Amino acid sequence: MRHSGPDKISFRLFLLFAFFLLTGVLLFAWYGQPVFLAIPALLLFAGLAVADYRLLYFLLFAFIPLSVEIAVGGEFTLKVPTEPMMAGFLLIFLLIGLYRKNILTKEYLFHPITGLLMAHFLWMIIGLIYTVNLEVSVKYVILKSWYMATFFFMALVVIRNLDDFKRLVLFLSIPLTLVTLVVLLRHALLGFSFESVNSTVVPFFRNHVNYAALLSVAFPYLFFMRLNYERGTWQRRFMSLALPVLLVGVYYSYTRAAWVAMLAAGIAYFMVRHRLSKYAVLTAATTVLLLIAFLAKDNKYLDFAPNYSQTIYHPDLEEHLQATVNFTDLSTAERIYRWVAAAHMPADRPWAGVGPGNFYPVYKRYTVPSFRTYVSDNPEQSTVHNYYLLMLVEGGVIGASLFLLLVFTVLFVGERAYSRMKRREDRNWVMAALLSFILILVHILVSDLIETDKIGSLFFLNMAVILMLDRKSGNETEAKGS
Numbered sequence: 001m002r003h004s005g006p007d008k009i010s011f012r013l014f015l016l017f018a019f020f021l022l023t024g025v026l027l028f029a030w031y032g033q034p035v036f037l038a039i040p041a042l043l044l045f046a047g048l049a050v051a052d053y054r055l056l057y058f059l060l061f062a063f064i065p066l067s068v069e070i071a072v073g074g075e076f077t078l079k080v081p082t083e084p085m086m087a088g089f090l091l092i093f094l095l096i097g098l099y100r101k102n103i104l105t106k107e108y109l110f111h112p113i114t115g116l117l118m119a120h121f122l123w124m125i126i127g128l129i130y131t132v133n134l135e136v137s138v139k140y141v142i143l144k145s146w147y148m149a150t151f152f153f154m155a156l157v158v159i160r161n162l163d164d165f166k167r168l169v170l171f172l173s174i175p176l177t178l179v180t181l182v183v184l185l186r187h188a189l190l191g192f193s194f195e196s197v198n199s200t201v202v203p204f205f206r207n208h209v210n211y212a213a214l215l216s217v218a219f220p221y222l223f224f225m226r227l228n229y230e231r232g233t234w235q236r237r238f239m240s241l242a243l244p245v246l247l248v249g250v251y252y253s254y255t256r257a258a259w260v261a262m263l264a265a266g267i268a269y270f271m272v273r274h275r276l277s278k279y280a281v282l283t284a285a286t287t288v289l290l291l292i293a294f295l296a297k298d299n300k301y302l303d304f305a306p307n308y309s310q311t312i313y314h315p316d317l318e319e320h321l322q323a324t325v326n327f328t329d330l331s332t333a334e335r336i337y338r339w340v341a342a343a344h345m346p347a348d349r350p351w352a353g354v355g356p357g358n359f360y361p362v363y364k365r366y367t368v369p370s371f372r373t374y375v376s377d378n379p380e381q382s383t384v385h386n387y388y389l390l391m392l393v394e395g396g397v398i399g400a401s402l403f404l405l406l407v408f409t410v411l412f413v414g415e416r417a418y419s420r421m422k423r424r425e426d427r428n429w430v431m432a433a434l435l436s437f438i439l440i441l442v443h444i445l446v447s448d449l450i451e452t453d454k455i456g457s458l459f460f461l462n463m464a465v466i467l468m469l470d471r472k473s474g475n476e477t478e479a480k481g482s
Helices: 005-031 035-063 082-099 112-130 134-158 162-189 197-201 208-226 234-252 256-273 277-304 317-325 330-347 359-366 387-420 424-443 453-481
Strands: 068-071 077-080
Touching: 035 082, 035 134, 035 162, 077 082, 082 134, 082 453, 112 134, 112 387, 112 453, 134 453, 162 197, 162 208, 162 234, 162 424, 197 208, 208 234, 208 256, 208 424, 208 453, 234 256, 256 277, 256 387, 256 424, 277 387, 330 359, 330 387, 359 387, 387 424, 387 453, 424 453
Parallel strands: none
Antiparallel strands: 068 077
């Protein structure tokens, strides 16, 4: 068979890739080192990046539900294939910036969301000066740069219109639905028992909390993007089937935070529609300050220390929920143990904190023994399980203030964009991103999920989408005024 022109080049590239793939597989089989499998993957990534980096970007979202965590050199872990792809997109973004002037418009670069996000990141870099462990902080900052470049700045480059976003949602939702069906099937074979839920989500998720978080955070995408497809289309039919699957997945995840977050999203929908977000933020902030004052006065918080012998893991769901109400559930008590430690830490480093990624190496010297639980040894080296406290501990008052200011700005800008949009399709689009963002804000009250590819990706994507739609709504308003 004779090949000519582009077909001949494509055939030779295919043979070259096949050669490296076969070589990588043979080396992996001989030495047992997964790194050899990365060689053909990197070549494929490079080829797709040159051919069509936009298609590769959408493909990245298909891998988010499918990514697995592997140990790389001691305590360091890597989410594969998503985090290597993020590193690649950081490079792509830098290369595009070198060869294309005005890669992002001034409306994007000088938007308050972009400015506050960069200020938040810049403070992390400054934190390298004050960090208690430079190596840990440098790794943290590098990883954060991958997430920002890929899911915020590249989103502003790749997503040009509603059709692009609908395509992205499809790339994410199809594998997510399939993974959910697999988890539900595995769980059904075990009788949907509460005790077995964690084992059914491995290897795609670390635990049932990460699994339920992704399902709930993705739910607004499917719900509102479904409305933007015509009746009878396969996309609308697929999403009509996928939505109940995700809901069932959230229910049988037995994750309290996901249940609460879904209820909060329903309330947030009506708040956004009636422009009540500023009152909700003010109420929440006042409540938190009053609660802190109440617990701090005369060390009142010590009255809530759990009974060590009674604070245990409950394999029965009903007992688990009852223990949560009584503060005798093991996971809840361990969170409080770390929150108490985190509340004491800023006293020594109030402005700059202990440095990015350094909660774990430092927190144990600030713990209060009366709050200790059976799992306080923390062999998995997890952090404080409250992202707002984490920002205060690792970034100090300045870092936490910048993060909160960024969050509040995204909420207010998203609500403004929604109120200015005239087309139903655009209102659905901004509502999907805004509710997904709010769901993440609820989840990180009890988790540190922004540092994971499953949720961190959507956290930055939501900000980029809200920024785009704010500028779109602003331009439409100005055009109408003219």
